[in-house]
Amino acid sequence: MFLFFLGAPALVIAQQVTGVVKDDSGALPGVSVIVKGTSSGTTTDFDGKYSINASNGAVLVFSYVGYETQENTVSGNKMNVIMQSGVALDAVVLTGNRSKPRTILDSPVPIDNIGLDEMRSTGQPTIDKMLTYKVPSFNSTTQAVSDATAHFDPADLRGLGPSRTLVLVNGKRKNQSALVYINDTPGKGEVGVDLKSIPAAAIERIEVLRDGASAQYGSDAIAGVINMVLKKNVEYTTVNVNSGVTTEGDGFNFGVDLNTGLTGENGGYLNITAGYYEQEKTNRPGSPGSDALIGVEANDPTWGGAWLADNPDLGMNVGQPELQKSICFLMLEFLLKMILVSFTPLVVLLLGKEQVLLYTERLIGWEILITYYMKRGLIIMGFSLLLKPMLWITT
Numbered sequence: 001m002f003l004f005f006l007g008a009p010a011l012v013i014a015q016q017v018t019g020v021v022k023d024d025s026g027a028l029p030g031v032s033v034i035v036k037g038t039s040s041g042t043t044t045d046f047d048g049k050y051s052i053n054a055s056n057g058a059v060l061v062f063s064y065v066g067y068e069t070q071e072n073t074v075s076g077n078k079m080n081v082i083m084q085s086g087v088a089l090d091a092v093v094l095t096g097n098r099s100k101p102r103t104i105l106d107s108p109v110p111i112d113n114i115g116l117d118e119m120r121s122t123g124q125p126t127i128d129k130m131l132t133y134k135v136p137s138f139n140s141t142t143q144a145v146s147d148a149t150a151h152f153d154p155a156d157l158r159g160l161g162p163s164r165t166l167v168l169v170n171g172k173r174k175n176q177s178a179l180v181y182i183n184d185t186p187g188k189g190e191v192g193v194d195l196k197s198i199p200a201a202a203i204e205r206i207e208v209l210r211d212g213a214s215a216q217y218g219s220d221a222i223a224g225v226i227n228m229v230l231k232k233n234v235e236y237t238t239v240n241v242n243s244g245v246t247t248e249g250d251g252f253n254f255g256v257d258l259n260t261g262l263t264g265e266n267g268g269y270l271n272i273t274a275g276y277y278e279q280e281k282t283n284r285p286g287s288p289g290s291d292a293l294i295g296v297e298a299n300d301p302t303w304g305g306a307w308l309a310d311n312p313d314l315g316m317n318v319g320q321p322e323l324q325k326s327i328c329f330l331m332l333e334f335l336l337k338m339i340l341v342s343f344t345p346l347v348v349l350l351l352g353k354e355q356v357l358l359y360t361e362r363l364i365g366w367e368i369l370i371t372y373y374m375k376r377g378l379i380i381m382g383f384s385l386l387l388k389p390m391l392w393i394t395t
Contacts, residue, residue, distance in 0.1 A: 017053070018079075031048070165225075
């Protein structure tokens with residue numbers, strides 16, 4: 001007796017699968033439909049319809065922005081799908097009003113976060129010079145020997161001028177200088193913030209937004225924003241000393257600063273920074289000219305143009321002036337609460353525990369809560385004052 005077995009390989013035959021993709025509101029055009037594990041795919045048309053070649057047992061992957069991705073197994077030539085809404089996108093929309101402070105992790109724009117140790121690694125004595133070496137779009141122009149503007153260097157972002165670069169201290173606007181730049185240098189005719197007025201030892205880190213932020217902060221933030229976050233340290237004392245000189249042997253500079261802190265009651269603190277900076281002059285005079293230059297009228301074309309190009313050393317004296325600067329910087333935060341009663345003691349006796357908060361006002365560095373206590377038709381005002389002043393003193 002003979003048994004014969006006849007075997008044949010199973011054939012997988014692709015078929016045309018059609019269907020409609022919808023959500024709760026109707027057809028979805030543009031939904032991606034892909035056969036999993038292959039490069040075969042298509043998209044739904046305007047009516048949400050699709051057509052794709054796939055065999056039974058194949059898996060179709062349906063994906064669309066804002067919806068959960070679905071995987072369905074083919075078991076025929078018809079497959080209709082209803083997409084489910086996914087997690088909302090983490091989009092950030094900036095409008096023309098203030099927004100809450102954001103961390104560097106969830107900011108919609110790049111923010112340079114520079115720590116104090118990183119700034120000191122530049123070897124520069126002042127904040128403006130440190131930022132020049134650390135932030136590509138930051139510029140601080142050293143002024144030549146020229147009276148008051150010599151110690152107050154114009155600083156800006158992206159070359160748009162000091163008045164278009166907003167400087168914040170702990171998120172609050174830093175006051176601008178009353179000195180107007182008058183030299184033929186970047187920032188002429190503008191005023192800016194004297195970054196040298198804050199010693200480096202008082203700063204924990206600096207956050208630099210190198211893109212325009214006028215929608216959030218106003219027209220003075222067209223170039224960008226610099227936010228200096230001050231130290232809240234009260235646990236230890238730091239002393240920093242730096243010194244340097246130019247390769248020509250002049251321009252010796254010396255700086256020293258001290259930072260310490262004190263703990264107050266109710267969680268308050270006082271952070272104190274004292275600094276001293278001294279700078280000697282540099283002298284880079286041009287080469288002496290000929291007697292023919294004596295008495296030459298201004299704007300004489302004979303001595304301009306090509307002649308100046310051929311004699312680049314003959315011009316104004318350029319150098320840095322002598323400078324001595326001492327700074328005392330205080331960062332103070334404490335809590336003060338007061339209750340003011342302006343009526344007779346009889347009114348106080350009539351008051352109960354019933355109270356209604358009617359008004360809240362927030363000022364720069366101050367928070368004021370005014371509460372009206374109401375009982376039996378009588379009104380008395382309670383006044384709670386939370387002080388968070390920032391005080392800087394420059395001499």
